[in-house]
Amino acid sequence: MLRVTVVCYAVFILRFMLRNFVILLFAFGSVIGATAAESAVLSNVAWQPQILVNGAVCLFAVDVAGSPQKITGKWLGRELIFSHASGKTWYSLAGVAYETKPGTYDLALEVVTRDGHVLREVKPITVHAAKYKSSRLTVPQKYVTPDPETLKRIEAEREIKNQAFAHSIPSPEWSGNFVAPVSTEISEAYGTSRTFNGKLASVHRGLDFHAPIGTPVHSSNAGEVVLARDLFYEGNCVVIDHGLGFMTMYMHLSEFKVKEGDKVDKDQVIALSGGTGRATGPHLHMSVRWSGEYLDPAKLLALKLPPQP
Numbered sequence: 001m002l003r004v005t006v007v008c009y010a011v012f013i014l015r016f017m018l019r020n021f022v023i024l025l026f027a028f029g030s031v032i033g034a035t036a037a038e039s040a041v042l043s044n045v046a047w048q049p050q051i052l053v054n055g056a057v058c059l060f061a062v063d064v065a066g067s068p069q070k071i072t073g074k075w076l077g078r079e080l081i082f083s084h085a086s087g088k089t090w091y092s093l094a095g096v097a098y099e100t101k102p103g104t105y106d107l108a109l110e111v112v113t114r115d116g117h118v119l120r121e122v123k124p125i126t127v128h129a130a131k132y133k134s135s136r137l138t139v140p141q142k143y144v145t146p147d148p149e150t151l152k153r154i155e156a157e158r159e160i161k162n163q164a165f166a167h168s169i170p171s172p173e174w175s176g177n178f179v180a181p182v183s184t185e186i187s188e189a190y191g192t193s194r195t196f197n198g199k200l201a202s203v204h205r206g207l208d209f210h211a212p213i214g215t216p217v218h219s220s221n222a223g224e225v226v227l228a229r230d231l232f233y234e235g236n237c238v239v240i241d242h243g244l245g246f247m248t249m250y251m252h253l254s255e256f257k258v259k260e261g262d263k264v265d266k267d268q269v270i271a272l273s274g275g276t277g278r279a280t281g282p283h284l285h286m287s288v289r290w291s292g293e294y295l296d297p298a299k300l301l302a303l304k305l306p307p308q309p
């Protein structure tokens with residue numbers, strides 16, 4: 001008897017839960033319906049360059065009618081914050097990690113309207129495989145097999161760099177296109193697979209420019225100097241934070257013209273080029289860092305970017 005009662009109660013609770021679940025489903029369905037109806041305000045989602053490859057820098061642009069409070073996004077597991085340009089366009093400077101495999105990935109957008117409604121839209125975007133080269137280089141042996149003392153130095157410098165990379169500026173400091181730091185020819189492209197002294201294999205995660213020692217190096221865009229010091233591999237190195245996790249780095253310099261904490265303008269001379277650190281000879285190595293990934297500087301320099309309002 002007791003057992004029957006318990007079963008009856010169980011059935012009752014199950015029914016109660018089911019009914020409420022159906023009500024919940026209805027409520028959820030109407031929220032989705034409302035979102036779908038209002039998502040019409042999100043009129044266009046575009047990106048530059050049109051063909052995305054692994055290692056690319058890209059600019060997402062979203063047209064939204066009205067004046068939303070904020071627009072955020074999720075792309076390749078990273079959070080994006082959109083800034084307002086002009087008219088109804090919002091944009092976010094982002095990228096595709098070198099390791100990203102070809103395929104289709106979702107750009108998930110979230111718009112918070114003036115009155116607090118949340119509109120969502122998902123845009124599938126195809127990432128293609130980039131064609132990068134390979135090369136063989138010869139550098140002093142200490143850069144391939146560092147001694148224990150040097151390994152300690154490298155470890156300490158990793159910490160210094162991580163602190164600089166953790167720096168954050170909540171809005172873009174850059175305005176308009178990024179400019180080349182020197183006007184000389186490119187000597188080695190981004191993405192090249194390299195063998196140092198026939199051994200160590202790595203990928204060139206920056207862009208090299210021919211630059212005789214003493215060539216003035218210009219800041220690619222406006223920002224704040226978060227690192228300006230001598231490092232083992234990078235040599236004299238400058239890192240500039242352009243806001244929202246986007247940084248440019250300049251390596252193998254002979255002389256600094258800025259110090260940590262300085263605000264710099266676009267095209268301002270920040271250093272003189274050199275051949276310090278792990279370099280095969282005098283040249284300028286530029287890298288672009290976004291959300292912990294090193295992207296192709298040539299792709300950043302090719303973007304047509306909006307000026308800051």
Ligand SMILES: [Zn+2]
Pocket residue numbers: 188204206207208284285286
């Ligand atoms: Zn380089």
